[in-house]
Amino acid sequence: MNRIFSGIQPTGNLHLGNYLGAIRNWVNLQDDYECLFCLVDLHAITVWQEPDELTANTREVTAGLLASGLNPNDNTIFIQSQVSGHAELAWIFNCVARMGWLNRMTQFKEKAGKHRENASVGLFAYPNLMAADILLYQATHVPVGEDQKQHLELTRDIAQKFNNDFKVDFFPIVEPLIFGPATRVMSLRDGSNKMSKSDASDYSRINMVDTADDIALKIRKAKTDPEALPDSAEACAERPEAANLMGIYAALADQSLEEVCGQFGGSTFSDFKKDLADLAIAKLAPIQEEMRRLMNDPAYVDGILKTGNEKANDLAAPVIREVQKIVGFLIP
Ligand code: AMP
Ligand code: TRP
Numbered sequence: 001m002n003r004i005f006s007g008i009q010p011t012g013n014l015h016l017g018n019y020l021g022a023i024r025n026w027v028n029l030q031d032d033y034e035c036l037f038c039l040v041d042l043h044a045i046t047v048w049q050e051p052d053e054l055t056a057n058t059r060e061v062t063a064g065l066l067a068s069g070l071n072p073n074d075n076t077i078f079i080q081s082q083v084s085g086h087a088e089l090a091w092i093f094n095c096v097a098r099m100g101w102l103n104r105m106t107q108f109k110e111k112a113g114k115h116r117e118n119a120s121v122g123l124f125a126y127p128n129l130m131a132a133d134i135l136l137y138q139a140t141h142v143p144v145g146e147d148q149k150q151h152l153e154l155t156r157d158i159a160q161k162f163n164n165d166f167k168v169d170f171f172p173i174v175e176p177l178i179f180g181p182a183t184r185v186m187s188l189r190d191g192s193n194k195m196s197k198s199d200a201s202d203y204s205r206i207n208m209v210d211t212a213d214d215i216a217l218k219i220r221k222a223k224t225d226p227e228a229l230p231d232s233a234e235a236c237a238e239r240p241e242a243a244n245l246m247g248i249y250a251a252l253a254d255q256s257l258e259e260v261c262g263q264f265g266g267s268t269f270s271d272f273k274k275d276l277a278d279l280a281i282a283k284l285a286p287i288q289e290e291m292r293r294l295m296n297d298p299a300y301v302d303g304i305l306k307t308g309n310e311k312a313n314d315l316a317a318p319v320i321r322e323v324q325k326i327v328g329f330l331i332p
């Protein structure tokens with residue numbers, strides 16, 4: 001049986017990178033797989049979150065998922081902290097994964113930066129919790145953006161070591177699903193940094209809640225280079241900002257990068273940016289309108305999550321019980 005699991009942090013500033021790199025793919029997969037989508041609030045608190053904002057952002061990101069087209073009846077949409085199996089399995093994986101494995105994680109290095117000694121223990125153990133999220137449901141496929149690839153390799157290592165150590169064939173070896181023309185959307189201010197919720201500059205990203213004017217302004221101000229637009233995908237390789245903007249256009253227009261280069265190669269950035277802004281505004285408008293409507297109806301959003309939490313708990317309970325037996329915990 002194929003089962004999909006993916007997660008998103010409820011940390012505000014849901015952006016175009018999240019939509020193009022992850023959420024839109026989830027919408028396209030939902031008809032063919034049994035899917036679980038999780039608001040990973042335990043992951044969010046690995047860095048400081050204001051409690052009121054965490055609550056509000058959990059509703060906002062859920063509204064974003066629903067507005068993007070995830071169907072809450074066919075999928076399980078739920079909150080990580082409300083299914084205790086995530087934390088329980090993560091603890092067991094803390095005892096399976098090796099320090100050396102986690103020391104290699106580039107996301108920890110990026111997020112902890114020079115202040116490694118001051119980072120939370122949770123931030124270091126983050127990938128073990130992520131492995132627990134997925135394996136708690138024995139999920140087989142995980143659709144994510146490119147930045148999560150290394151964490152999924154660790155998930156495979158943990159599953160393999162658990163199976164080997166306990167001489168069982170219990171956890172599946174998960175397959176990452178990283179696809180589409182926008183697996184890594186870059187910052188609008190710097191083509192060598194990914195677009196991120198935590199970037200201090202709001203001009204670095206297009207937020208799902210931005211107005212049409214915000215979107216047009218941010219695209220107008222986006223960093224470019226002095227040349228005309230490249231006319232082939234190869235020529236994009238040396239031009240990170242052009243490649244990023246043209247990649248965003250391709251993703252929004254459902255075209256290949258090559259097609260967009262054919263259409264706009266040789267044009268000026270200013271002409272292209274007008275077309276890109278019009279396209280982004282047109283594609284995002286219906287999602288944004290629905291998102292605003294849902295954010296004004298927190299009771300509805302909470303109801304969806306409550307049902308999702310129950311479904312997820314029902315799926316997780318027998319797996320946790322089995323893991324406890326495998327590990328040798330006495331269940332009197
Ligand atoms: P996060 O916001 O870190 O919880 O990420 C949620 C999902 O969005 C994950 O699948 C990420 O891989 C994906 N994602 C985040 N940022 C980007 C980006 N700049 N480009 C493409 N995908 C992204
Ligand atoms: N670490 C992921 C991110 O920041 C979010 C996440 C948590 C996740 N658990 C997951 C993604 C399980 C896929 C599967 O984007």
